[in-house]
Amino acid sequence: MSIRFQLLLVALATLVLPWAGCQYARELETALRVAQENALLASADTIARALSAQPQRVFPKPDDQAFDAAQGDIYVFPLHSEPLLDGYRDDWDVPADLAPMASSDRLAARLQAGMTDRYLFLYLEVDSDHFTPEPSNSHAASGRFDRVDLHLLRPDGTPAAYFFATTAPGLIGAQSVVMGANGVARSLSEPRIQAYWLQNSEGYHLEARLPLSLVGPRLWVQVTDGSSGARAGVVPTDPPQGGRLFLTTPGLGELLGTFIRAGTRATVIDSNSLKLGEAGELHPRDLGEGPGPGQSWYRRFMSVDTSRWPIASSTPGRLQGQSVSAALAGQSHAEWLRTGSQELLLSAAAPIVVDGQARGAVVLEQAGDQLLDLRDRALHRLFDFTLWAIGVVVIFLFGFATWISVRIGRLRSAADSAVGNDGSIRLSMPESASADEIGALARGFERLLARLNEHSQYLRTLGGKLSHELRTPLTIVRSSLDNLESEGLREDQRLYVLRARDGAQRLQSILSALGAAARVEESIKQAERVSFDLRDLLISALGAYRDGFPDARFELDTPPEACFMRGAPDLVIQMLDKLIENAVDFCPKGGLIGVSLSRSSDHYAIAVRNDGAPIPEAMLGRLFESLFEQRQGHDDKPHFGLGLYIVRLVAEFHGGRATAANAPQGGAVFTVMLPLI
């Protein structure tokens, strides 16, 4: 993996920052929740204590029996405006459904009660497949027809009974049942009690209105189906049971309203968990400020997991839950509830203690989402900035890694090419001026190359030095042999001297070969350029080679016209000597050596081809290096790998170059390119 991607992976470690941010956000959320719980609980306690001090304003009735719908107890919702008597319930501002009435006869009837300052309203739905009107001549107590009976205690405690029945749907009045003097019940019209009878496909709806002056603490409702005689609801017993009207305490809502702030709903409940009064509203969610897609995305990462929190199970008119139960048991308690998929509700309940007993509780509710919004506003900007910062860091790191890897790449390619094909060594490396580790590496390379260069320089001059240093002792040997010969030797002695002289001669030629390159370098320094005809030179030299190497066949191919160039003909001859010697060495006996001269737009090319074995590809580039020798010599001449090096020296002196290749028709071709000028 390249450094660039390694560093990119390392950069991913910065993602720990947003993770840490999320953790922090959760901590913060939890802390805020606890603070909110405590604050709300404190408020609830305060309100509860304040209410405990004036129990008569909270619990005007001492009655504290349990609410029992089966006994006909009725909860009366407070109505803020008087509904129109029209049989429809859509003008009732009560969110709750109707409560089913108890029935042993499978008569489905549902009831809801509401109250304003002046009236008690009743709303009834009765499922009936057949409408049985009241016969026009009926007498109150008798006859089978659809009727709704109301039994109540008046405010003074006296019982009264009324019923609704009609010959035709519409606005009707109640009829009171009066015992006549003859013992027969009669019905009397009671115009103060009005109702609207609405017939529909399922049955009928009855919306009734009773003035509060007629209604006391208890009210029983019974529905009778005319066709089947089935009944629903309850009638009073003696002594009276059930049928109690559970009312909100008048003025309690206003009192509560003085305690609370906006966004909080306060409810006071009695020991039956029924609402005695409430004030305030939870802030309805403003759609414009709802969480955007980005925000909810953050929320997924940042929020405390709320999916296991209990769902709010309160019904209108009645509060439920752990906190409510705890408060009614005498303990203040707060809990978080879910009201929807995302919305949260904080509910704090405190008991209202009267005479050492919890008679009710104050429940304060607040939307938990407010808190989330507050936190989100602070944190999601932080989150944005963090993401930006990470992006910038990653881009910067990627750029940095690219820079580093480009530098290393540059160094590597320089190192690869530091030693050229021709054996030349480039001493300077890129990046060596940098102060960092890469610069140090480059300088290390430079030192290494400098030593390598010294070494190869030494090797290159070694031949010359050796030939020079060995010359004196060799001269001593030879001059001694000269002297020895002059002393007058016997024939057998003369033989040994001859052998010694032969050895010295061979030593001499070895030294001469060793020093050849040094001498060529020397003559290159002294060389003068003259204009000469290369073609003429080749023709003349080939003649000499034919004489010199009788074992080889030579072919010369030149252009018809003279080929003038400027250069040192002596050096060119020496170069040719080496090329021809090389060709002869590799050429089998009697083989063909083809020499050709050709001219292109900017240079002459002298190609010398031999019939020998091809050269291994790997060696081709190195043949012209100094002291490069791979041949299996088949002659007794010393070889030091200097011949082709001399060719290269001469070619380079003329601004040209030498190359070697394997000829397609077999054998090797050595080509020297010399510029025209």
Add this chain to the structure above:
Amino acid sequence: MKKLIAVVEDEPALRENYAAALSRQGYQVKTYANRRLAMQAFLTHLPDLAIIDISLEDEAEGGFDLCRELRALSAELPIIFLTARDSELDAVSGLRLGADDFLTKDVSLPHLAARVAALFRRIDALRRPESSAEIVRRGALAIDGEKMQTTWKGAPVTLSLTEFWIVHALARNPGHVKNRQQLMDAANVVLDDNTITSHIKRVRRKFQQIDADFDAIQTVYGMGYRWVE
């Protein structure tokens, strides 16, 4: 009287070998290991010929200095440089200092002896007032084989002994190609190809100093050289 030859050479074995060979030829030989000893002796008594190595003990160019001092003492004294160094530059500077010949140590003792004899012969010839008849003339070239003197268009060309013998060998048979080996034989010297080439180059230059149009020595590529009239 025996001719006195001074050999200044720091290598004892070589020094003694040269001395032995030259003594055998009938010369009186004195040997010196360094410049100081040699100069001391020369100040009291000049030799008839001096053979000098260039590097002497701790003086890398001691031979050159000695040659300069010796030339100041005597203008005619033949001086031969004999050295292990064969660089072109050394040869040029040696000859410029007034040496009569510049030899590498590859030279064999018989060759050295021939050269010494030739130089003495020249001294003798120069001392004789009238010139012998052995003068080769090739156009503008005149070569006095006895005195080893060369003139081109009447002007003297100062050649070293080796150069003289090369020119002599070429000019004796104009038009004939002399290869390197033949030239070496003529010059009583064993030289490599490069050295022959640089000798020819030097000879040409010397003639060209007199006559810029000189081109009598022609290169036959791959073969050798010839004199053209």
